[in-house]
Amino acid sequence: MKKMFVQNEIRLHAARARHAALLSAVAGSILMVAMAGGAQAQDSITVNAYSGPWELAMRKCFFEPFSAETGIQVVVETGTASVTFAKLRQQKDSPTIDVAWLDAGYSEQAWDEGLTQEVSATEVPNLSNLSKQAVYATADGKVYGVGTGYFAYTLVYDPKKVDPAPTSYFDLWDPKYEQRVYSPAPAQSLFTPLMMHLNKMLGGTDDNFEPFIEKFSQLKPSSYYEASGVMNVTIQSGEVVMGIYYPNTAWQLFDQGVSITTGSPKEGVVASDIRMHLVAGTTKKALAERLMNFVSQPKPLECIGEEIYLGPPLDNPTLSEKASQRMPWGAGGKVSDLIMPDWHVVNAKRQQLRDLWNRRVVSQ
Known part of the structure; x- marks a missing residue:
């Protein structure tokens, strides 16, 4: 009887050990999933957008589909190009904006002041989709701005x-x-x-x-x-x-x-464009490059052409008849018809x- 009791105790302890191990494994798995989910939820980047209809179009065409595809949250700050430029100056040593949209003129100035950094064609391969004139580079070939839509007076x-x-x-x-x-x-x-x-x-x-x-x-x-x-x-x-x-x-x-x-x-018709830039010093460079690569596809750029009639920086954009008639270069025109300043x-x-x-x- 004593021998049987000892054997039962051994079996009971073994069962308890297996049960504890199982619970530990399950808990560990739950923790890993939670941690992974938490990390994914933490993946976010901050961008700026122009206000009014421009913001709505940028959200619809750029930010929301990017988040849906990648799970990366896009935090949007609104303001004019001059306001964003001022923020980049103020935040130069510790930027909170990761991808900045600036008008031409501010684009060059931001690069000259070291507020933006080079955009790598290796990390942003969809630059190859864009018209040559929409990829802005220095004399030694460093890309500092990426056109995402033409506008004009x-x-x-x-x-x-x-x-x-x-x-x-x-x-x-x-x-x-x-x-x-x-x-x-x-x-x-x-x-x-x-x-x-x-x-x-x-x-x-x-x-x-x-x-x-x-x-x-x-x-x-x-x-x-x-x-x-x-x-x-x-x-x-x-x-x-x-x-x-x-x-x-x-x-x-x-x-x-x-x-x-x-x-x-x-x-x-004097014209310009809105350009996206990789902010110098961003701690989320890889995420920022993913957004820039996403936006540099025909579909997002044609979308903003349909939404607010910005001219897509593409050699042969596919647009509705309505949008085609309302491009900044006029019905039947092309981007080369615009007067682009130095x-x-x-x-x-x-x-x-x-x-x-x-x-x-x-x-x-």
Whole structure:
């Protein structure tokens, strides 16, 4: 009996040991899964986006499908290119933004100040999908910016109130439209290249801005706008009838029922693009490169072309008939029809033009 009791005790202890081992293994597996899940949940990157319809389009076309495909969360901060540029300066030693969208001009300046770093074609192989001119590189071949959509300035007007249709930027000086026209202010990224271009049309040079300053000091506008959001409200109210504005934004207003259309100024269409950048010093470089690689595919870039009529930086984008008619280069046009500034020259003249404008035009 004693022998049988000992054997039973041995078997009981063995069973308890097996049970404990099983529980330990299960607990360990649960912990590993939890840790893995926690790590995956921690995978996130911070980006900036332009506000309003731009943010909605960037979320729909870039960020949400990227997160759905990879499980990486995208934290979005909104603001203009100038605001983002200021943040990158402030955060230079410890950046919180991993991928930054900046307008041309700020793009070059951010690189020159060491706020962004080289984008590797090895880590971002989908750069090969893009038009050659949309991959911005230094003289020694270092890629510092990646174009993700073209925008422009052109003539926009209310076809019910402006007749005949304008064909020149200088139609804004028609006396019958006094106090009902609008034009950009220096805070707008395309202001300086547009004014430098118009100055040349008036006989000036990059060293003589007197023709442009004299001409604009005679304009009687409703406003020189700094923010497109405020300008949209003014256009919708019917207070203004004609101006220099973004064609893609004009078409968005048209879709909302606003009486507005675009014209083709004989002076040409000055354009730029929104570019994504790898922020210098990011601690999430690999994740940031995954997002950049995802965005550099045709589908996301064509999506933003459909959503807010930005020109996809692709040689042969596939777009609906509606979107094709509303590209910044106009129906039947192409990206090479746009006037693309030399941003190093523009940046060198920006402050001089701003000072002249504030002293000679705004103070009138």
